[in-house]
Amino acid sequence: MDQATPHPAHAECVTLRGVRPAGPPPASPTGPVTVQRVVSSRGHFQIVGQRIQVGRIHARKILEVTVDDTHITIHDNGELIRIVPRTTTQEITRIAVRRAPCSRPRSGVFSELCTNLLRAAGHDLGTGLARLARLIY
Incomplete structure (x- = not known):
């Protein structure tokens, strides 16, 4: 079978003007990270792949959650609600939430x-x- 020859203009199309090499990837945070989560109507939320139950009394509230290497700490307006052991190693992808x-x-x-x-x-x-x-x- 004959091999197709590339069109001469194709090489010009794939080169981009003003391109710079990528820098180093962003460093992941080393210490605890504080994020916000909205509690569902059933009293739970999910963070770093873990579903955490805080109770229906906190339904639809925005809670502050501090994720450490070993624990997840949950606060409501500065008041400690729960400390949960962290069972996953996933990184945090969402910091702040917006109510639907x-x-x-x-x-x-x-x-x-x-x-x-x-x-x-x-x-x-x-x-x-x-x-x-x-x-x-």
């Missing part, structure tokens, strides 16, 4: 319907709508 946006719309057709129902029933919209919103959401 609410899945339910707070305005629109549904809130307009609620407002109309409260007006029809003769309720004060200031307190009635807020009370209804608390029950629904």
Whole structure:
């Protein structure tokens, strides 16, 4: 079988202008690293491949988690919650977290319907709508 010869313009296409050799890879942190995690509605979160249970009392809170070589320390506003032994050697890839946006719309057709129902029933919209919103959401 004949071997195909490369097109002469191909060699010019693969060379990039202004290219520099890559530097050394970034050094991984040597000491403990503090990160943030959001607790799920069931009371757990995951960090460095470990699923940690902190309880439903902390659901939807943002906790500060300090990851050391041997332990994971969890704080809520400076108050110690738990110290868990570290069982994995994975590196931390996410430092800060962002809460997911609410899945339910707070305005629109549904809130307009609620407002109309409260007006029809003769309720004060200031307190009635807020009370209804608390029950629904």
